[in-house]
Amino acid sequence: MERVKKKMLGSPAMVLLFLGFAVLLMVPEVSAKRWLVGDGKFWNPNVNYTVWARDKHFYIDDWLFFVYDRNQMNVLEVNKTNYENCIAEHPIHNWTTGAGRDVVPLNVTRHYYFISGNGFCYGGMKLAVRVEKLPPPPKAAPEKAGAPSLSSRGAILLMPVVFAIGAAWDAFIYSR
Known part of the structure; x- marks a missing residue:
């Protein structure tokens, strides 16, 4: 079981894949247009x-x-x-x-x-x-009671980064 786990998370390709997804989530949208x-x-x-x-x-x-x-x-x-x-x-x-x-x-x-x-x-x-000038982005609707807060939204965006770091750490630990 441990060997399977090492192969899944320990491969450099998987680590790079996870890091790539994390970076893509952080890249802002390009707004310039070609007419x-x-x-x-x-x-x-x-x-x-x-x-x-x-x-x-x-x-x-x-x-x-x-x-x-x-x-x-x-x-x-x-x-x-x-x-x-x-x-x-x-x-x-x-x-x-x-x-x-x-x-x-x-x-x-x-x-x-x-x-x-x-x-x-x-x-x-x-x-x-x-x-x-590009117009400012629309303002967010007011939060309703029980709606996710800004801090939890930030946590959702950080999850892929945390997962990628964990996968890299796991690969480092099990590669020895």
């Missing part, structure tokens, strides 16, 4: 990007992914006036890499304005997005 501009229509003329962006919320650390014909179009970040008037000269930033697949990180809370030069802006290739 494919225009969805299936991509970055092309005759698409209303104002309508595309209307119901979307863009947050810090999200990023825009522009896919387009690299031989004709580009992705230029401009100011509001140049956005409204489709002026491509002197952009704030030229995001065009030449591959037709450009990524723009949204890492500052502000309005971003993008156009495509070469006259494509007049065909609708312009996008304005407002980047905001």
Whole structure:
């Protein structure tokens, strides 16, 4: 019996498995989102990007992914006036890499304005997005009588860690 117990809990693979699960429970959820501009229509003329962006919320650390014909179009970040008037000269930033697949990180809370030069802006290739801070998580509902307290919830999260440490200790003791 002791030999079976040693094989089950004493193997390095099992210890690593338990530790891996414990770490996964502690890793926060990643909230950044990749937005494919225009969805299936991509970055092309005759698409209303104002309508595309209307119901979307863009947050810090999200990023825009522009896919387009690299031989004709580009992705230029401009100011509001140049956005409204489709002026491509002197952009704030030229995001065009030449591959037709450009990524723009949204890492500052502000309005971003993008156009495509070469006259494509007049065909609708312009996008304005407002980047905001991620909203705070919703507040927890008030605790009811008899509901688990914060300390017991913390104990539930710590159980895998305690189990992993116990398994590692057991493996150390029985490996001698």
